[in-house]
Amino acid sequence: MSENLYRDLAWLPRMPPDFDARCRSAAEAGEALGQRVHSLASYALDENALARLAKVIGGAGARGASLAPLVPFRLGIVSNATTHFLVPALIATAARHGMALDCAEADFDQPVQQALAADSAINSFQPAATLVALDYRGLPLRPSPGDSDAASATVAACLRHLDTIREGIHRHSDAICVMQTIPRPPEAIFGDLDFALAGTMRSLIEAINRGLAERLVGSSDILFDVAGLAETVGLAQWHDPKLWNLAKVPFSNTFLPLYAEHACRLLAAMRGRSRRCLVLDLDNTLWGGVIGDDGLDGIVIGQGDATGEAHLELQRTALALRDRGIVLAISSKNNEETARLPFRQHPEMLLREEHIAVFQANWDDKASNIRAIAKELSLGIDSLAFTDDNPVERDLVRRFLPEVAVPELPDDPALFSRTLSAAGYFATTAFSAEDRHRAEFYQTNARRVALQSQCNDIDAYLTSLAMVIHFRPFDDTGRARITQLINKSNQFNLTTRRYTEAEVRAIQADPGCFTLQVRLADAFGDNGMIGVIICRAIEADWEIDTWLMSCRVLGRKVELAVLQEILHHARRRGIHRIIGRYRPTERNAMVADHYLKLGFTALEQSRDGSSSWRLDVAAAPAHATPMEVERSGFASLDTDEVADAR
Amino acid sequence: MEMANIYTALTDIFHDVFGDDTIVVSPDLTADDVVEWDSLSHIRLVLSVEKRFGVRFSASETGKLKNVGELAGLIQTKL
Structure with missing residues (x-):
C-alpha cells in the first residue's frame, strides 16, 4: 500500500466488484440518483x-x-494541453466531494485567446471557477543558462503571461482562477548544476512557481500546487513523454484520479466543504496496545521504539492540525477513567486532555458517539473525519454516517500519519489568525456528552457482518493461546483467574470441567480466538469459573451467543443451574453488570463489589443472535451435534 | 501466454474502457466497429492494456495497429 498510497488513493475504500453493475442501475434509477452517485464516487476509482x-x-x-443533494458547480478549463481526459475524471471526483460539476473546455492550446475574448467558450459559460491548467510547455520559457539577466526577463515574461490570462478571465466573467504551479521536467542539462545556475529550466520554473504563489496571496484566486503533487509521486513518473508526443497529454494518466481529487478538494474548500474536526480512536491508533488490558506501562508510545514512534507521529500530526484550527475529539471503546489515564499520566504522550474538545470513551457504538460529538460542537456531521485502526468500526461509521470521512488505514502504524495527510480532509484555500485559535473556541477541556440515541439498525448491520462463531472444547492445539488469553485479559474478564499452561492442561483433562474456546470470523476476516469459558460442575450446577472475551468483538452480541452455547451443553448434560460470579478488579468494571444483562438473578452482592448470579437452565429463554454457529470437537455425549459440526 | 487468455483479458479491458459489455472482441474488430473508439479513447485503451499485461508500447507500435488481431499479436511478442 505504501508505495502507491497517492497514486491509488489508498485512503479510500477499494472499488467493489459490482461497481459496473451499480453504475448501470444508478443510470436507470429514477430516485436518489445524487446519493447513489455520491456513494459510488466514494471509492478509490481508477481512470476507467x-x-x-x-x-x-x-x-x-x-x-x-x-x-441533489450534490451542489452544482460550473468550472471552466483552459490549457495548453489535451483536457479531454481531465473532464470525466473531474466530474466523477467532484461527486465524491458533494458537487455536481459542469465543465466547459476552452479550445485546445488557446489559453490566452480564450481568456481575453468575452464570448469564448469559457467566459460565456459563466463559471464559478476557471482552472488554468498550464504546464511548462504552455509558457514562454527560454532557457539561458548562466545569464541571470535573461533569466529574470524570462521569469517576468512568464508571470506576465499568467497575469494576462487571469486578468482576461476576471474582466469577462466572475470566475475565480485556479492557478497551477508548474511541475518541472526531470531532465537535467548540466546535472546537479541545474539547480545552482540561473536560467536553467529548473531555476526558471522554481522562480515562476514562487512568483505565482506570492502574487496569489491576498487575491481572490487560488493556488493549485501541481508541482508539489508531481514531486510527491515522482517527476519521472508524472511526466510521460510518449503521451505528450502522441496526444499532448500533459502528465501520465495514472495520476489522473489523484490530480482530479486534489483539484476537487480545492473546489470543495472554496465552497466551505472541508472538514473541521478530527475524531480519533485510542487503542492501536493513538498508541500501540490496549490501555484496558496492557495498562499504563504496557501501551507503546514514544521515542525509542519503532511502533511507539509511529503512533507518536500520528499524535504530532493531530496536534499540528489543532494548531491550525482543527478541533480534536476522541471516540474509544473503553472505560472513561482508563482511557484518560495516558493523557494525564503517560510522560511520552504529546496529546493531553487540554487538546481534546470532546472525549467519548464508553462501550456504545461509535456512530452514536460521533453523532453526539458533532452535536456538542454544533458542527455538521459532514465536518468530521474519523480515524480508527479497526476496519469493523470504520465500516460501521461509514454505513451509519456516510457523511463522515473515514480513511482506510494500512496495517503498519508507521503509515497512519502519512495516510491521514494524503487524504487531505482539511484542505483550505486561506489561513487567518482567527483560524489559528478556532480549536480553542470549541474547547471545553475534554468534556463528555450523553448519548442521544442508539443506532436502531445495529442488528441489521451485525447481520451484514456475516459473523461465524465457532465453539470447541479446550484441546492441545489451542492451549497456548488459551493460556495467553487467561493471563492477559483484564477488561472483559469476570473473575480474572490466572492459570499456568499446566493448570489449563489439567482443566482440559478434568471430566468435571466444561470448557469452550471461542473463535469468531466475519466479513473482514478471521478474528481468531476471542473467548475462553471454564465451567466447573458442582453437583447439578455449573459454576462459571472463567468467562473472558476480547474487547475487539464487543457490541456484537457475542456474549449472548456464548451463553446460548453454555445452555445448549448444560441441557444435554442435565445441568439445572448456571452460577456466575463477578470479582471486581481495577480494570473489569465494564462487566460488573454482565450477568444482569444476560438475565441472571442475583444471589448475593458483597460490599467489596463482588457478586454471584443464578440462571435456571430450564427457564432460560432462547435468543436469536446475528451470527452462524459452528461447533466441533465435543465428546460422544453430543453425538446428536455431529451434524452441526463442519 | 495463450492467445485465448489474451483475448479473455482484452474483452474485459474493452468492456471497461468503452463502458459497453456487449462488445465482442475478435481479431478482425477495428475502431470503425466501436462507436466510442476514437483517437483519444484509443490512448486509454493502450494504457489499460499496458497496465493489465505489464508491457510498454512505443508510439510507432500502437500507431500502426490495424485491428485487434494485430494488438493481440503485439502483446504476445512482449510477454
Whole structure:
C-alpha cells in the first residue's frame, strides 16, 4: 500500500466488484440518483471507473434528472494541453466531494485567446471557477543558462503571461482562477548544476512557481500546487513523454484520479466543504496496545521504539492540525477513567486532555458517539473525519454516517500519519489568525456528552457482518493461546483467574470441567480466538469459573451467543443451574453488570463489589443472535451435534 | 501466454474502457466497429492494456495497429 498510497488513493475504500453493475442501475434509477452517485464516487476509482461514473452523471444532466443533494458547480478549463481526459475524471471526483460539476473546455492550446475574448467558450459559460491548467510547455520559457539577466526577463515574461490570462478571465466573467504551479521536467542539462545556475529550466520554473504563489496571496484566486503533487509521486513518473508526443497529454494518466481529487478538494474548500474536526480512536491508533488490558506501562508510545514512534507521529500530526484550527475529539471503546489515564499520566504522550474538545470513551457504538460529538460542537456531521485502526468500526461509521470521512488505514502504524495527510480532509484555500485559535473556541477541556440515541439498525448491520462463531472444547492445539488469553485479559474478564499452561492442561483433562474456546470470523476476516469459558460442575450446577472475551468483538452480541452455547451443553448434560460470579478488579468494571444483562438473578452482592448470579437452565429463554454457529470437537455425549459440526 | 487468455483479458479491458459489455472482441474488430473508439479513447485503451499485461508500447507500435488481431499479436511478442 505504501508505495502507491497517492497514486491509488489508498485512503479510500477499494472499488467493489459490482461497481459496473451499480453504475448501470444508478443510470436507470429514477430516485436518489445524487446519493447513489455520491456513494459510488466514494471509492478509490481508477481512470476507467471515473469515466464510467462520469457517463452516469452526464446522462442524468442530459435528461434533466436531479442530482441533489450534490451542489452544482460550473468550472471552466483552459490549457495548453489535451483536457479531454481531465473532464470525466473531474466530474466523477467532484461527486465524491458533494458537487455536481459542469465543465466547459476552452479550445485546445488557446489559453490566452480564450481568456481575453468575452464570448469564448469559457467566459460565456459563466463559471464559478476557471482552472488554468498550464504546464511548462504552455509558457514562454527560454532557457539561458548562466545569464541571470535573461533569466529574470524570462521569469517576468512568464508571470506576465499568467497575469494576462487571469486578468482576461476576471474582466469577462466572475470566475475565480485556479492557478497551477508548474511541475518541472526531470531532465537535467548540466546535472546537479541545474539547480545552482540561473536560467536553467529548473531555476526558471522554481522562480515562476514562487512568483505565482506570492502574487496569489491576498487575491481572490487560488493556488493549485501541481508541482508539489508531481514531486510527491515522482517527476519521472508524472511526466510521460510518449503521451505528450502522441496526444499532448500533459502528465501520465495514472495520476489522473489523484490530480482530479486534489483539484476537487480545492473546489470543495472554496465552497466551505472541508472538514473541521478530527475524531480519533485510542487503542492501536493513538498508541500501540490496549490501555484496558496492557495498562499504563504496557501501551507503546514514544521515542525509542519503532511502533511507539509511529503512533507518536500520528499524535504530532493531530496536534499540528489543532494548531491550525482543527478541533480534536476522541471516540474509544473503553472505560472513561482508563482511557484518560495516558493523557494525564503517560510522560511520552504529546496529546493531553487540554487538546481534546470532546472525549467519548464508553462501550456504545461509535456512530452514536460521533453523532453526539458533532452535536456538542454544533458542527455538521459532514465536518468530521474519523480515524480508527479497526476496519469493523470504520465500516460501521461509514454505513451509519456516510457523511463522515473515514480513511482506510494500512496495517503498519508507521503509515497512519502519512495516510491521514494524503487524504487531505482539511484542505483550505486561506489561513487567518482567527483560524489559528478556532480549536480553542470549541474547547471545553475534554468534556463528555450523553448519548442521544442508539443506532436502531445495529442488528441489521451485525447481520451484514456475516459473523461465524465457532465453539470447541479446550484441546492441545489451542492451549497456548488459551493460556495467553487467561493471563492477559483484564477488561472483559469476570473473575480474572490466572492459570499456568499446566493448570489449563489439567482443566482440559478434568471430566468435571466444561470448557469452550471461542473463535469468531466475519466479513473482514478471521478474528481468531476471542473467548475462553471454564465451567466447573458442582453437583447439578455449573459454576462459571472463567468467562473472558476480547474487547475487539464487543457490541456484537457475542456474549449472548456464548451463553446460548453454555445452555445448549448444560441441557444435554442435565445441568439445572448456571452460577456466575463477578470479582471486581481495577480494570473489569465494564462487566460488573454482565450477568444482569444476560438475565441472571442475583444471589448475593458483597460490599467489596463482588457478586454471584443464578440462571435456571430450564427457564432460560432462547435468543436469536446475528451470527452462524459452528461447533466441533465435543465428546460422544453430543453425538446428536455431529451434524452441526463442519 | 495463450492467445485465448489474451483475448479473455482484452474483452474485459474493452468492456471497461468503452463502458459497453456487449462488445465482442475478435481479431478482425477495428475502431470503425466501436462507436466510442476514437483517437483519444484509443490512448486509454493502450494504457489499460499496458497496465493489465505489464508491457510498454512505443508510439510507432500502437500507431500502426490495424485491428485487434494485430494488438493481440503485439502483446504476445512482449510477454
